[in-house]
Amino acid sequence: MAYAPTKPREYGSTKALVARLIDEAGGVKQAAFIVERASSQVYAYADPDVDAQISLDMARRLTVSTGSTALAEDFAALAGGVFMPIAPPNAETLESLAAAKAHEHGRMVSSLFIAMADNHVSQDEARKLLVEADANIRVLVAMRARFAAIAEGK
The missing domain is CATH 1.10.260 (434 Repressor (Amino-terminal Domain))
Structure with a gap:
């Protein structure tokens, strides 16, 4: 064929x-x-x-x-994971973003734990939490990439 x-x-x-x-x-x-x-x-x-x-x-x-x-x-x-590409971290942008996200990250993690504790998460709630979690994960991964570059002397 x-x-x-x-x-x-x-x-x-x-x-x-x-x-x-x-x-x-x-x-x-x-x-x-x-x-x-x-x-x-x-x-x-x-x-x-x-x-x-x-x-x-x-x-x-x-x-x-x-x-x-x-x-x-x-x-x-x-492998049971998710691939999430990130943009190369820009030092100034990353630092200001990290500072702004610090408080939001704590609130988001609390929301995730509360949602999981009541074991009653709607599709809409899960979608909203995923959007927040993904945004925070991107910042954390970008910070990790920045620290890895510093550790490698770049």
Whole structure:
């Protein structure tokens, strides 16, 4: 059967992940250029009816050259986590943001514990708490990245 870019792929499958990686690389032609393979071979990597598999090396090259987060998100989920990209920390912005978030962070952590203690969290409440938690986690991770850079002498 011939490859069709719109073939349905099983949600969460390796073929769906590869299709996303190829899309984020700018399409089949650009991905083929990056991995130094024919376009037909790159099509096959994402085709659920073809047994061809992309190598981890090629997938990493696509990730490095495009900044795609597809693999990181998938691997983090497989490991029971979440991948959350952060912007490189700017010293002045990070310091003022950290100071402003300090009080808010304590309030947010209290909200999370209270919500978990009553064991009765609605979907709306969970969504609001996730938005707050993600914003605070980004600040904490950015601060961690800054301290890691200082520790490495950068």
